[in-house]
Amino acid sequence: MRARDLLCPRPEGLYCPPGDFFIDPVRPVARALITHGHSDHARAGHGAVLATRETLDIMGLRYGEDFAGSTQAAALGETIMLDGVAVTFHPAGHVLGSAQIAVERDGLRIVASGDYKRTPDATCAPFEVVPCDVFITEATFALPVFRHPPPQEEIARLLKSVAQFPERTHLVGAYALGKAQRVMKLLRGAGYDKPIHVHGALSKISDYYRQRGVDLGELEPATVETGTKREFAGAVVIGPPAAFSDRWARRFPDPIACFASGWMRIRQRAKQRGVELPLIISDHCDWDELCATITETGASEVWGTHGREEALVRWCELQGIAARPLHLVGYEDEGD
Numbered sequence: 520m521r522a523r524d525l526l527c528p529r530p531e532g533l534y535c536p537p538g539d540f541f542i543d544p545v546r547p548v549a550r551a552l553i554t555h556g557h558s559d560h561a562r563a564g565h566g567a568v569l570a571t572r573e574t575l576d577i578m579g580l581r582y583g584e585d586f587a588g589s590t591q592a593a594a595l596g597e598t599i600m601l602d603g604v605a606v607t608f609h610p611a612g613h614v615l616g617s618a619q620i621a622v623e624r625d626g627l628r629i630v631a632s633g634d635y636k637r638t639p640d641a642t643c644a645p646f647e648v649v650p651c652d653v654f655i656t657e658a659t660f661a662l663p664v665f666r667h668p669p670p671q672e673e674i675a676r677l678l679k680s681v682a683q684f685p686e687r688t689h690l691v692g693a694y695a696l697g698k699a700q701r702v703m704k705l706l707r708g709a710g711y712d713k714p715i716h717v718h719g720a721l722s723k724i725s726d727y728y729r730q731r732g733v734d735l736g737e738l739e740p741a742t743v744e745t746g747t748k749r750e751f752a753g754a755v756v757i758g759p760p761a762a763f764s765d766r767w768a769r770r771f772p773d774p775i776a777c778f779a780s781g782w783m784r785i786r787q788r789a790k791q792r793g794v795e796l797p798l799i800i801s802d803h804c805d806w807d808e809l810c811a812t813i814t815e816t817g818a819s820e821v822w823g824t825h826g827r828e829e830a831l832v833r834w835c836e837l838q839g840i841a842a843r844p845l846h847l848v849g850y851e852d853e854g855d
């Protein structure tokens with residue numbers, strides 16, 4: 520069996536003809552396998568959805584319980600047969616519940632890794648290397664300029680600034696699913712034990728993380744009803760990046776705008792967004808992690824998706840690995 524007969528790009532997303540299913544389709548389909556809960560990968564309106572328990576729960580929180588016709592939870596490591604195609608979910612280390620999906624038939628194994636990272640993250644299961652013939656990799660930060668520093672160093676810079684400016688509020692922009700909880704957990708890991716104030720848009724997902732056993736310490740709502748301006752002096756407030764331009768952000772005393780994202784490596788991006796304290800914390804692989812992972816899977820062929828595939832394709836070719844970009848459209852990760 521040729522790899523392209525097992526998985527191929529379609530306008531709806533990556534399609535498996537013999538198994539008649541899509542992986543992370545961007546349009547409604549009859550049968551969808553979903554790698555993780557970020558909105559560009561996990562959409563509402565499919566007939567049947569197969570995903571990890573956490574991803575199904577997160578989709579339910581975001582879209583309502585009737586987000587799909589039917590759902591089935593896939594346990595990590597459990598092989599499920601779909602019309603003669605074996606599919607197995609393996610942890611991806613990206614956000615809570617995130618998985619790579621191994622698709623196998625007639626001895627040919629393709630791993631669709633979704634979004635993933637290799638840096639340890641105490642809020643989700645670590646990435647597992649799955650040996651395969653074809654490895655489908657994201658390419659969000661696939662340029663040698665992207666090298667993420669240890670996240671602990673970035674959090675140390677944040678806490679240094681908090682100590683330095685006790686009258687000001689540190690407003691940390693972080694995506695609602697994954698990044699926000701990771702920043703909270705990193706703060707706790709660095710010994711920060713004061714309440715962390717959170718924007719309402721983050722509370723449901725953060726509560727769900729706690730339900731699943733991720734201890735985030737004391738969280739308080741960052742709302743005007745519950746606090747006066749003075750109360751937020753010296754506080755750390757976490758909110759979705761979109762909230763920073765609205766009235767919500769102006770209620771805090773002399774705020775310092777921080778933003779936790781892999782894109783903060785690019786100084787110009789931070790400047791454009793008015794970010795005073797950029798924190799390079801990413802839920803995606805950096806260049807070195809991408810290259811190392813491709814090598815570790817032992818794949819003889821690599822397909823790149825959503826991002827800067829060209830550089831990665833070129834790197835693979837130099838290593839003697841066949842590679843091509845998939846040109847899938849519709850993926851703009853909400854959790855970079």
Ligand SMILES: [Zn+2]
Nearest residue numbers: 557634852854
């Ligand atoms: Zn993602």
